[in-house]
Structures are given as C-alpha cells and as structure tokens.
Amino acid sequence: MAQTTISLRPRQVDLVDRVWRVASSVRLGLTLIGLVAACTFIGTLVPQASNAGLYDAVAYANWLDFQRERFGVFGSLVTLFDALGLFNIFQSWYFRVLLVALAMSVALGGILNRVPRIWRGAMHLPPIRVGERLFEVHESARHVAADAAPAAARAALTGALRARRYRVVDEIDGDRTYVYADKHRFGIFGTFVSHTGLILVLLGALVGSVFGWRDDVFTITDGSTRPIGFGTDLAVRNDLFVDEYDPATGQPSDFYTDAVLLRRAGDGWEEIRRHRIRVNDPLDHNGVVVHQAFFGPATVLQVKDNQGNVMFRDGVAMPWRNPDGRPLGWVDIPAGRFPIPLSVFIIGRVPGGPAADPAIKPGQVAVEVYPAGRATPDTLLFRQLLDLGTPAVLMTPTGRPLLEFTFERERQFTGLNLSYNPGLPLIWTACVLMLVGWSAVFYFPHRRVRAVVAPGATGGSRVSSAFISRLDLGAHREHESITGDVAARLRAATLAGAPAGISQPDLIV
C-alpha cells in the first residue's frame, strides 16, 4: 500500500509559529494585564449597579436617573456609560473575554512556552570548562592567590561552595581545575506554581458562579422558621436575635442570632445543630453557610379568611425603605380560599420619637394589599392603618367581609446571607500556590558561580571565580563571602602545613 505523508507547507508552519509566539508572548500578557487593570479602574471610579442591590429593570432605570442627577452637568454621559456597559463592567462580556484571554496567556506564556527552557536550565549541566578570559573581563571576577598547592586550593574552593549549599561540579584538565557551582536551580519552577495558581483562581470563580448560589436578603423574624430553598432540605429557625449598643456612642457593639439549623423530616423538621451566628462567626453545614448580615423591625401579622381560617400568621420582616423612609416588608399569600394570590405590604413608621411620623403612630402599621406580582397604584385592593391587636377587615363593595388583618405584635428580624460556593477550595488552594510559587522565584534565585584553579605565576595556586547569574547586592555579598572563605581556608591550610618562614598568601586581588 502506498504511504501518504501529510506535511504542512512552510507558510502554514510559519503562521502557526507566529500565532504561538504572539499568544505566548510576555508583551501580550502585559497588554492583557493593562487592559484588565484599566477596566477594573473604570469599575472603581464609575458607580456599579451590581453594588446597589437592584433587582429588576424598573429599579435599574430609577438608579440610572439617580446617577444622572449625581453626574450633574455630565448627566448625558450616563446614557453613553450605560451603552458601553460601564455601570456593570465586571459582568460585561468584554471583561469576561479579557479574563479568559488572560488565563490563556498565563497558561501559554507563563507556563507552557517556558517549560522547555526552564527545564533545560535546571536539569542540564552546562559545559564545565570555559575560556579563562571570563575571569579577566567579568565585572564580578575575583582572584585569590596562595602558596598552597592547587589540590589544596581546589579543596578550599569546593569546601567554601559546599558550605553554602552549592552543587559543585568540577573538571580537571591538566594542571587546571574548572568548577561550576550553583544552587536554588529549582527555585524558578515556582513560576509554574504561581501561574497555575492564577489560572486556578479564575477556574474557582467560574465554578462558584456556575454551581454556587447565594441569598443576600434572607430574613427571619424572631421565633420564626424559614426554609433555605435552593434545592436543599434545610431551614433556619431564629430562636432569638440580640443587638447590643455601646452606651457612650449608641453604635452597635454586637448583634447575633441564636439559630437552629433544621432538616426536613416528613412533614416537620429535625434539628441538626445550633449556633450563635455573628458577623465573623457563620454557621457552616456541608458548604451551606449562613452569615449574620443585618437586622431590623418586623411585624407579626395574622390574616384570616371570611370563615375564620388562618391564611397566614408569622413575622414579616421590614428590611426595605419606601421613598418616605418608612420600613417596608411584604409577604405573598397564595390563593386558597381567597380566589387570587395576594401581596401584602407592611409599612412601619419612620424611626424616631412620637413626632417623627404623624401619619403612622407608635403601635400602628399600615397594610396595603395587591394582587400578587402586580403591586401598582391602580391595583391596590386594600389600605388600612392597623392598631396593635385590633383586626381590620377587607370588605367587598357590597359590604361582605373577605379578609381580616391583625397586627399582633412588633418583633425584630435577623437578616442573614446564605451562600454555597463549591469553588472556594480551588480559590484557597490557588492562593497557597501563588504564595509558594512567588516565594520560590523571588527568594531563591538561581545562583551560579564559575571558577578555575590554576598554578600561580610564581608558584602556589590561584583561584579565579566569577558570579555569572544576576549580580545584585545579595549575589555580590555572597561572592565576597565565598572568596573570603576560600582565602581563609587557604590561609589555614598553609599555616597548618608550612614550615616557619613561608610568607602568608595574598588575599583578594
């Protein structure tokens, strides 16, 4: 059978090679770093809608109007910024593209492209013998002359190097000994570790965003239980919420929730564990974490139908504020005996003394009832001020009672954050990798020394050495230390072996 071979034409090879060079270049990486930094800087300066906790398009539109007022004479820029996605830059498509490109650049340029060269540098021994002109012209060259024999000089040099944990390799050629010594040759591998960490961070963020979930407004009134949802069979019961204040300043000094984590058991719940949740002490159960976030007023409300059946009886947290600054909360009541589902809004009074809110007095709340999901001024079904303990009845136009609302008591609610993020282990692992990698690269630089031991011009021996890696102050001092040690060893060897009258060796030229 005839064999066929497939070969790339030179132009194709050239194209692949060029694409690889660009994709793996430091210049591209630097450009991407700059672009990500620029986008991040813009996102720092320009208000971000994601930080405003907006939940729907109407809220976003109102927020944009607010920004137009803030921007003042530059209000027209708001439309441009919105079109460019600058108000949500961190969730924009182009920012995500940059992050993906950066990850690829890190993988290609930071790791794959450098593996062959760095592997060679660490694993392969360079030629030991070098031209001796190196020791005449190199800026770090040092010479030690001594009366000792070359063998003693060689021993002094290798001893000094090994004492500083250098790997020493020598090669004897006639009356000369060439030495190559290095240490920390594996330190540069730290760059692969740190760059891997960078990629892992992005991967961890992706895993978290795809498979994780969170709820930033999980409110539970004192004494109430609320299912967590998100496909879990868990619930949280608020046994007691406590807030304490500093008497001197009136600032909150502590606030916590005595919470009970529950698991669905038949029609009820079984207790899993109890925990006092504080801001920096969340409840963690198999990755589902409950954090203490905020707190506020709540209203215990009872709703009955016209048969006296209780449709709803629980605390309604009021974590929001209406435009008048009044605390606001709502609860959705499903259709049952009442034909349509309802949204029942509870509005508290403006915080402060009796004069703070003339419309809603202490011991009162306002209730507004709408069809569920259609809370607009023209769909209002019922609005009534409720006095504590006194029922108010929603009547039909013909005077037939429909629903009875009772404001039973004031309570507090605890505001919790719920989170589940399976990407976190990747994130923390990545952090450790980055720190370890950088430490290896920065603090264990590859140090290399070349030396030659030769007979001295007037007898004895001469040790010439040069530091051939980056000559910074640390390397300079290390080299000085090595040559000083060599001289000291030679001096000791000479004194130990020489009869009286022999001159002391030269130290360092």
Next chain:
Amino acid sequence: MANLATYCFTAALITMSVAAGCYLFHLVSRLRVRATQLQTTAGTTTGATVTVGGATGPADSEAGRFGGLLTWLAFAFLIAWLVFRWSVTGHAPYSNQFEFATAFTLGMTGVFLFFQQRYQVRTLGALVVPAAVLMLVYANSLPDRILPLIPALQSPLLTIHVAMAVIAYGTFATAAAAAALYLLNERGQIAWLPKPAACDEIAYKAVIIGFPAQALLLMLGALWASIAWGRYWGWDPKETAALVTWLIYAGYLHARVLRGWQGRGAAILLLLGFAAVLFTFTGNHFLGGLHAYGGL
C-alpha cells in the same frame, strides 16, 4: 496610655520632620561635594567610596548620618505609638483612617530604614522621609477618637489583613522613591545621585516584598469577606482599587524582562503603582463601599 500614644505620635512627627530636613540637607551637601570635585584635579575622588552592587558614589555626610539616626528614633516612636494605642483599644490600631495613616507611615519608615541599612543609599531618604512626614501631617488632621470596634471588624483577621497593607504600601513607597531617583539619573551622569543600576535593584527588591504582601492583603481580605459576608469578592471599590494596584506591580514584574520596557518603562510603572496605592488609601473618602466604615 492614650495620652502616651498621642505623645509618641507627636514626637514621631517632630523627629521625622527634622530627619526630613537632614536628608534634604544631605542631598544639598552631596551636590556641593560634587561641585567641589569638579573644581579639583580630574579623576581625584575624595573620601571613602560606597559600593552598591557595583555602583559607587560620594561619601555620607553628617547631615545624612544625623537624618538616619533621627529616622530610627521616629520609627521607635511610631512603634511605641502602635503598642500604646493597641493596649488602649484592645485591638490592632487599624480601624480608622487616622490609625491606618499612622501605621502606613510606620511601614514606610521601617521599609526605608531596612533598605537604607542594606544599600547605604541615604539619598532615598530625601524622598521617603518627607513623604512620611506628609502622611503624619495628614494623619494629624484626622479625628483620633478611640471608638469601640464595630461588629464587622471584630476579627483577628483585622490585624494581619491590614498589616499586609502596611508592609505592602511601605515597600511600594520605597520602590517609588527608587524609581524617581532612577528617572532623575537615568543616564547615570549625575554623580551625586545613586547609580541607575542601584536604584533599579532597590526598587525590584522592594517590590518582591511588596507584591506578595499586596497579594496576601487581597487574599486575606477575600477570606475575611467570605467568612463575614459569604462572598470572597464583591467588586467593592476598595477591593478593586487594591486589585488595580496589584495588577500594576504584576505588570512591572513582567515589564522588567521585556525589551523596551526595562529601565525607564519599569520605573514609570512603579510611580503609577504608588499613585494607585495613594488612590486606594484615600479612595474611600469619595468612593464609598463596604470599607467606608471607619474611613478605611
């Protein structure tokens, strides 16, 4: 104890101010020495030489030595301020802008003294120490009331998270000073300034301390946010500003190996990086966000 902390702060401010004057006088004296050298026989160098990685320059001066001693003294006063303030508040003194500005100065001074000791480059002090004085003056303008720690800050992570900022920002200040000296003497022709190679090395050595410290600041902040708020990263303005700072220094470390970016380009990045540090430090006055409590 609170009064002792105040006295130490004031003493540090005064001592640092005098030290700054000494360093500036030292700079002037080096200029005069060089002028005198130019008037004498060509090639004659008076006084001992100081070697820094191969670079040499004229000798130290009395003013420089005195400035160094005073800076050490100011540093000791700042350490004492830290100890006294910590004992009064019961936590690391990083919970408001006044405390952090003072701690920032402590970091700046400590890092500068380390590099001055190692590299024997007093001229660096002519930039860093006046900057430290300005930071103390700024701190002095801020309210220094001792208030109870709000619940969100009641965590041991406050100490190490902000300590990383102190270290990182302090090293970046020294790196910026070295970068400025590099740019002033890029060709190495100004004999009374440190050689460009020495400046480049000092800057790099500072950044390889500051860059991991800045990363650790971000990581510990993420860890704390994850514990406190259930969200390790929320694109809060303080977080993003610190990230921009870190990215600039990441750019610097890459630029150093890139032809066309070595030397001048890298030095400019260091100045840009320190500008980002100052922006991050002061940004909460106008950017808001979750770090706005305590003015941090």
